[in-house]
Amino acid sequence: MSRHTTQTAAAAATADETIQERQADPRRWYALAVFLLPVLLISLNTYMIQVALPSIQSSLQASFSEAQLMVSGFSLSLAVALIVSGKLGDLYGRKRMLLIGVSGFTLMAALGGMASDPALLIALRIVQGIAAACIQPQVLSLMQVGFLPREKGLVFAIYGALIGLGFAFGLILGGILVHWNPFGLGWRTVFYFNVPFGGTVLLLLPFLPEAGTIRRRGRGQSIDWTGALLLTVGLFLLIYPLSEGQKRGWPLWTGGCLAASVLLLLAFITVQIRKRGCPSAPLIDLSIFLRRTFRIGILTVITVYFSMFSFFFILSYYLQFGLHYSMQLTSFAFLPLGCGFFLTSLLSSRIVSRWGITGLKAGALFMGGSTFLLIASLHCGSGQLLNAQAVLILLVYGCGLGMVTTPLANVVLSTVTPEEAGTGSGLFTTFLYLSNSLGVALTGILFTASLGHPLTAAAANDYVQAFSASLTLTGGLAFAAFGLLCLLPGGEANSQD
Structure with missing residues (x-):
């Protein structure tokens, strides 16, 4: 390329950036604070419910399977509705879909706090999951299309930090609310907690910009309901048996559903x-x-989140069954993970601006390396995980997690046009939740097979061996994610294809 051509291209890029600067809504940063609040609520809600679950089960006299459905029903309905929700946002307006989602999420939270029957609470949680699915793709889309290219690294860093904040403190906050028992509400507090924040978002949404242009050709289109039905039912029949099969001993119907x-x-x-x-x-x-970056990016998403959710799942199993930790004590073991995730998520825009994709690669290596260090620590420290050495390793794992997962959303969605932002965001989050189900199911099989005994009959050494075998899988997947990241174009994490 000649020097004149290079100068012309640089001038055109500068002119384009100037136009974008003029078109950018000056209220976008205020809007971001409002748009991200429901994301924080969803993250906190996920972990607070887990802490409150024993109290809910006792209060409503629910069976163990009913109690589990209160958690899995939310996650399942959320996962299967994401792509359709993203497409609806592309066609009919992202802020409109966000308004519907926040309204539904807040209303279901209020009704959930009043529920007195386990079946009713399960139904409310399923609807709340659908409402959450209306929120997440819209927020990612608004972040992608409403900000200047040079601002997106910081925007996604804030987004990742909020997810890390929910992860780090959701379990602890849930435990505090249930223990504090304000007004004698007990577990109902974790539902009512969402209502004032959701109401605040609903009051502010009408005053905020749409954040990004939507081509009005969508007005003349209708959604492909045949495709939506096939996709929704197909995803349900895929995710449900993966989520429930491990708990139920993999009955025959799980194979039929998967087929x-x-x-x-x-x-x-x-x-x-x-x-x-x-x-x-x-x-x-x-x-x-x-599109090469999108395709490889989605494969990286699957691999990274498969590794991450597998790690969380077996860590929780090991702490609660192998070491007999309470849920509250388990939450403290997860605290260094969440803190590391929160810290590097906040710093991810600076890391990416300086090192580009290399920063993501380093994060994957930190994840993989720390899992194998944790195996060594287990065998040297009598299987304990609350000593200084293990806490430091968990902190490093969390730091690696924030370095790779937070910028990864920007990498994947940077190749998507503004008109397809909702669809791209829906695909991103759907593959994320699918990785969750796959990771838990397959790692659960490996963990159980390696344990060789029922959970209550296994000895401490059996748990250490099973945990180590499962960690080997998660660490290997983290290194596989590093290999996939090496296939992405170099440079900035927001580079276009």
Whole structure:
């Protein structure tokens, strides 16, 4: 490329940035604070419910399976509705979908606090999960299209830090609220906690900008409901058996559900291919996967989050069953993880601006290396995890997690056009939750097989061996994520394809 051509391209880029600067809404930073509050509530809600679950089960006289459905029902409905919600935001307005989502989430929280029947609370949690699915893709889309390219690193850093904050303090806050028992409400406090914050967001949303342009061609389109139905049912039949199969001993119906899900998802792909170029647009333009950065980025998302959720799952199992820690004490073992995640998420924009994709690679290496260090620490420290050495390793793991996961959203979504931001965000979050289910299911199988005994009959050494075997898998996946990151274009994490 000649010097003149380079200068011309640089001048054009500068002019384009100047135009974007003029078009950017000056209220976008105030809007960000409001948009991100529901994300923090969802993150806190996920962990607070886990702490309150024994109290809920006792108060409502619910069975163990009913209590588990109060958690898994929310996650399941959230996971299967994300892509459809993102597409609806692209077509009919992201702020409108956010308003619907926050309204539903807040209302279900208020009704959940009044519930006196386990079946009713399960139903409310399922609807609340659908409402949460209306929130997450819209927030990611508004972050992607509403800010200047040079601002997105900081925006996603704030987003990741809030997720880390919810992870670090959700369990502790839930325990405090239940123990504090204000007004004698007990576990109901964790539901009512969401109501004033959700109400504040609803009051402020009408005064905030849409944050980004939506091409009004969407007004003449309707959503591909055939594709939406195939995708939703297919994802449900995939995620539900993966989530529940481990708890129920993998009965025969789980295999039937998984086979049916494969057929439905193949039918969905066939329908989407046939609808390309037709007046009735597909739910997902599958050509998005032809973009190298998006394709490799999604594979990295699957690998990183598979490793992360597997690590969380087996760590919780080991602490509660192997070491017999209470939920409150378990939350303190997770605290260094959350603090490390929060810290490096806040710093991720500076890390990426200085080292680009290399910062993400370093994060993956920190994750992988610390898992193997933890194995060594277990065998040298009698299997304990609250000594100084283990806490430091968990802190390093959390730091690596923030370094790779927080900028990764920007890497993946940077290749998506503003008109497809909701669809891209829905795909990103769906693969994230799918990795959660896969990680828990497959790691659970490995952990149980390595344990060799029922949970209550296994000895401490059995738990150490099973935990070490499972950590080997999670560490290997972290190193696999490093390999995938090496395939991404170098430079800034927000580089375009």
